[in-house]
Amino acid sequence: MRSRNDDRAAAGGRSGRPFRVNTASGTIARLARRYGCILRYGARNQLIYLRSFIMRNFFLIVILFVMHRLWRVILADGPIVGFTLVQMLWYLAVTEAIELSRGRLFQDIQDDVRTGAVVYTLARPYPYPAFEFARWFGGALVRLVPLLAIGFVSALALVGPLPRFAYGISLALPSIVLGLAIGTLWVLLIGLLAFWSEDVTPFYWIYQKIVFIFGGMFLPIDYFPEWLAAISRVLPTAFQAYWPARLAVAPDAAVAMTTYAGQLVWIAGLAGACALLFAAATKRMHAHGG
């Protein structure tokens, strides 16, 4: 059924005016529809390769198996800083799934910058970083599902069920998605550095190692000396991996709320940083002719 807005906008479109409806709610609905659509097609695009992606990521089982052997020895005398062996393995299943599903958006951006294709996106009615984020995040969400499934099945087989699984996962799931958004924004930010650096892969490596350590990828932050743990807990890398995984294995509604809030703050901060960096990059494109 055609809405009044449909008719108004369609009439406008034919007369050569943009199809937009310029009210605050209209703008929000328009942007939600646009980026929702980009995200959906990003997910659809990823589904084409899902089978090969799953095959490639079966090594997650190997990682969890090795980790299981290692932590079984470390935790032989009982839990350390509150983590049992069961919790530890399920924790690692979550952090690994977030890390592996994030992907390498920076490479696409780097290619667009190198070939000069990025400059032509300025003639489109959307900001390039927002489009790339939505496209890539849609794909990352699709990749996340099988990785979580592989991780959970592996953890179940290796150490048995996680206590309060349903409650934990219901609290952790929004946080996992937000953590993935933080990770995608980081990789977007690194990709945008391609306007200044010919190869941004080293930046990605550094970032990856920072997530490994300060994001609690292999070792929960609680194992650090207290002063370092206190700093690490508020870093975006912790909100990307540590907090979502911790929520899954040690569910707590109050912690969940502060985690979501912290994640939203970091998402806003990183999105702002991406926008500023792209604005600087656009100035650079003007100076160099695209």
Add this chain to the structure above:
Amino acid sequence: MEEVIRLHNINKSFRTAVRGTGLRASVRSLVHRETRSIHAVRDLDLSVDRGEVLAFIGPNGAGKSTTIKLITGILFPDSGDITVLGLDPHRRRRELAYRIGTVFGQKSQLWFHLPPLDSFHLLGNVYDVPPATLRQRIEELVEVFEIGDLLDQPVRKLSLGERIRCEMAASLIHHPEILFLDEPTIGLDVVVKSRIRDLIRDMNRRHNVTIFLTSHDVGDIEKLCKRAVVINHGQVVWNDTVKRLKYSLLNRRIIDVKTDGPLTIDQEGVRILKQGEYTAKLEVDLDRAPIEEVVPRLFRNAGIQDINISNIPTEEIISRIYEGSV
């Protein structure tokens, strides 16, 4: 006639890094990067009317891309005024984006692994086309571009000609008033080229879409455009009808032949540009010597091993304009 594009006295320069040769220069560039200014566009004046199909041609590095980037708001000029559809393209780039369409070879609008229909829906959403209008528009474009059979095939599996047809349909999803086409027929065979040209002409006539065409293919210019603007070193060196350009230059062909002996030809309208013992390069004035007469004559006069007929390259057109032979 309503003017949809107007450039007045436009200048644009860029800075580009200068890299010296040798190790010393490389080390020095780490601490002090030298740059050089390039004047890409100089005192450029140009206007395009609504519904016009304009050929915008010039050799590589002439300033064509820079001019298109200035018109679409991607770049801003150092000096001068630009108005496109009554808007300042740089200040109101997003608003202008809703009213122009682009087919740039460097950045496809189609998603490589998805069928074109998905890209059409996506672009409809990106350009805020209401769902009902979008459905209707897709149906219309599918009919015009005859792409009904291609809609559900992944773009990566389409031939170049099929992809270009889909690409053009994608660029028209939001009813643009001006369409920028960059080399739309490059790499296509003769039959497909002709089809694409028909489609461009049809689109222009049906919807009064202004076409800003960049092409190195003389055939595109001859068949589609009424006016040609030739640019070189950032300046307009020719701005007149294609008819006049055609009369002076485009009605010529270059024939390269390989022979098994020296070639002799004495025919009005045929000029030998270069000749070796077994090769020759001829220029044929089609008004005085139709190609269908010249070629059989060549075969009669010499043992032709190989023959290639081509248009006069853009670079040649430019140099003849400079020489004043046009």
